[in-house]
Amino acid sequence: MAILVTQKTVACVQGITGKEGSKAARQMQAYGTKVVAGVTPGKGGESVEGIPVYDTIEQAKQAHPEINATSIYVPPTGVKDAAFEALAHGVSLVHIFSEKVPIMDATALYHFARLKGARVVGPSSIGILSPGHGKMGSIGGSNPAETFQKGEVGVISKSGGMVRELSWLLMKAGLGNTTAIGMGGDVIAASTYTDYLELFEADPETKAVVLFGEHGGTYEQQAAQMLKQKKFTKPLIALIAGKFAGTLPGSVQLGHAGAIIEGKWGTTESKIEELRKAGAHIAKIPDDIPDLVKKFA
Amino acid sequence: MKLYEFEGKQLLKACGVPVPEGRVVCRAEEIGEITEPTIVKAQALSGKRGKAGLISLCRDQAETEAAARKVSGAVHNGEKIEKVLLEQALQIKEEHYACITYDTLTRGPLLIFCAQGGMDIEEVKEQAPKKVVTQPIDLNYGLQGWQARQALSKAGISGLKMIKLAEFITRMWNCFQRYDCRTVEVNPLVETEGEDLFACDAKVVLDDDALYRHPELDFPPRSPGRQQTQKELQAKEIDKNDHRGSVGSTYIDLPGDIGILASGGGASIVIMDALLEAGGKPANFTEYSGNPPGEKVEKLTKIVLDKPGLNGCWVVGGTANFTDIYVTLIDGFLKGLREIKPKPDYPIVIRRGGPRDEEAFKALREAAAREGWDFHIYGRDTSMTSTAKTLMDLVAAYKKKKGSK
Known part of the structure; x- marks a missing residue:
């Protein structure tokens, strides 16, 4: 089995009438995902790629009660509102593609999702892709099969570009994914490594997980903690970038919003050390990853 | 956005947090009459000002003017001091630390x-x-009074002081929430001999992504740690008023000789690590992503390459999911490159994958043949980080050739 996105996923796209939203809807369908509705307030009654557009999630759910997932492609100012609307209507998987979401909004929707028992992926997530099942979001672009194939390795990455790059490296080495996830690199991610590791641990098809992390925050350390406590027992291969960032003066933010080092917290070196001590296999460069997977999985 | 101490104090004051009486001057001549002991504090975004001698206690007019003269125009961690805060000196009994920030745990x-x-x-x-x-x-509920008192009690504070500090901290929370802050830190939080509380320093960081809902906050742009260079300011302009993709929002000038045009928040970090490993010295860090239009990448290319002393250029990214490689490389990078004078003859290593990559590579090869660029083009079959060494070998050969001329 894959995690999060499976044959049972029935999706809608919020912000489907926008440029990236309509493109994503088309790509998701082409990759075999059931996309039954789109929602853009004020554009109800239109259609995009043959997909009916509704004004509200309520209307979309009335017409398609089977909707259980949504991909959010609205401007950052409307993300919290869109996510709350979906969560209030019991949508259990909410993927947020939009970037530049205020931290306070991300915090609010993380806590609301917990209250609703739903899974929110993002903000700033490229998407979730399970080869042979489907995808949510823009992950893999219009031709995911070029870089993703079915296999036994889970991938979790703060970076959208790296989730594709790492899956491609696995594919070149004859390996493949159960599910690949772009978790987003924001300060507050609604789901983090530990949430996904828990799902991968429970998934019998997943034999190993590749984790891409960066300087800043503590999500990587929390993953290390999980390994230490034996809550994740499969081989974990980790690549943590950001040594260069540590050479810069002051608390300079490079790349993602959450990638900011304050004091000794969140340095690349400290993350690598904790993961290594907890039993993770550390890749120095992306190219090391396939061999480490083959060696330990 | 990190605020200067005096800006942070303005926000705290607006939320009822007591701050010492003070005013900001740009030059010692603006000081006017001083009648009481005064603290002279250079305004800088990076910390450790005390250790750097940028904060001094002055007893009279002459000392105050001398201190202000000493620090204004001084350079602290690369940042030129342009403003000086003059504050009433307090009779300090105790110093505490209080901070509200986001916690990833x-x-x-x-x-x-x-x-x-x-x-x-x-x-x-x-x-x-x-x-x-x-x-x-x-x-949902904010910081409750009992939570503040409980924390203070655990920290060994009791009696009337606990109640006063709880009120102080609750107001800090109001400031944090009202202005969408990332951090509100007061250190030291001073109790005077008269048992009044004051925020004697303030480190306030605003959430850039929430600035749109605070038109009342109109602070000029800045870069923590140092004054922004002309190029850094120019690069920031690219994303202004054009929200298609992200281009140049992060641009940092560095002292090396390799121009960097990286793509992707994660990949750009990976490749910088690889360049250092290969012995390369970057002339900048920058990144574009999110399927930006060609003209934005063209602008960034000009900022990166219009720099004397470059010996190489690395256009590098992972395998894009939705960024159009043809648009970003041909309508963006190549167009910008053509405008650089004198015409770059150094090696340019390009490693990229993603939508329309083959089309883009074909156009690049044609341009190289026709216009004489030293392009070295790699697709996703070549590992991203391995092209760091490829580039550095080419740069070494280029420098040797240049030196023998």
Whole structure:
């Protein structure tokens, strides 16, 4: 089995009438995902790629009660509102593609999702892709099969570009994914490594997980903690970038919003050390990853 | 956005947090008459000002003017001091530490308090971790009075002072929430001999992504740690008023000789690590992503390459999901490159994958043949990080050839 996105996923796209939203809807369908509705307030009654557009999630759910997932492609100012609307209507998987979401909004929707028992992926997530099942979001672009194939390795990455790059490296080495996830690199991610590791641990098809992390925050350390406590027992291969960032003066933010080092917290070196001590296999460069997977999985 | 001390204090004051009486001057000549002991504080975004001699206690007019003259125009961690804060000196009885910031463990705001303030909190955390108390804050309900009192009590504060400090901290929370802050830190939080509380320093960081809902906050752009270079300011302009993709929002000038045009928040970090490993010295860090239009990448290309002394250029990214490689490389990079004078003859290594990559590579090869560029083009079959060494070998050969001329 894959995690999060499976044959049972029935999706809608919020912000489907926008440029990236309509493109994503088309790509998701082409990759075999059931996309039954789109929602853009004020554009109800239109259609995009043959997909009916509704004004509200309520209307979309009335017409398609089977909707259980949504991909959010609205401007950052409307993300919290869109996510709350979906969560209030019991949508259990909410993927947020939009970037530049205020931290306070991300915090609010993380806590609301917990209250609703739903899974929110993002903000700033490229998407979730399970080869042979489907995808949510823009992950893999219009031709995911070029870089993703079915296999036994889970991938979790703060970076959208790296989730594709790492899956491609696995594919070149004859390996493949159960599910690949772009978790987003924001300060507050609604789901983090530990949430996904828990799902991968429970998934019998997943034999190993590749984790891409960066300087800043503590999500990587929390993953290390999980390994230490034996809550994740499969081989974990980790690549943590950001040594260069540590050479810069002051608390300079490079790349993602959450990638900011304050004091000794969140340095690349400290993350690598904790993961290594907890039993993770550390890749120095992306190219090391396939061999480490083959060696330990 | 990190605020200067005096800006942070303005926000705190607006939320009812007491701050010492003070005013900001740009030059010693603006000081006017001084009738009481005054603290002269250089305004800089990076810390450790005290150790750098940028804060001084002055007893009279002459000392105050001399201190202001000494610090204005001084350079602290690369940042030129342009403003000086003059504040009434307080009779200090005790110094505490209080901070509200986002915590990635509880994924929400967190109050951090320590009875022992003044010094670097990192040092306190290391030397006496038990002295630092924390209290997670629920966004829905805000910081409750009892939570503040409970935290203070754990930190060894009692009696009337506990009640007064709780009120102080609750107002800090109001400031944090009202202005969408990432951090509100008061260190030291001073209790005077007269038992009044004051925020004697303020480190306030605003959430850039929430600035749109605070038109009342109109602080000029800045870069923490140092003054922004002309190019850094130019690069920031690219994303202004054009929200298609992200281009140049992060641009940092560096002292090396390799121009960098990286793509992707994660990949750009990976490749910088690889360049250092290969012995390369970057002339800048920058990144574009999110399927931006060609003209934005063209602008960034000009900023990166219009720089004397470059010996190589690396256009590098992972395998894009949705960024159009043809648009970004041909309508963006190549167009910008053509406008650089004198015409770059150094090696340019391009490693990229993603939508329309083959089409883009074909156009690049044609341009190289026709216009004489030293392009070295690699697709996703070549590992991203391995092209760092490829580039550095080419750069070494180029420098040798240039040196023998």
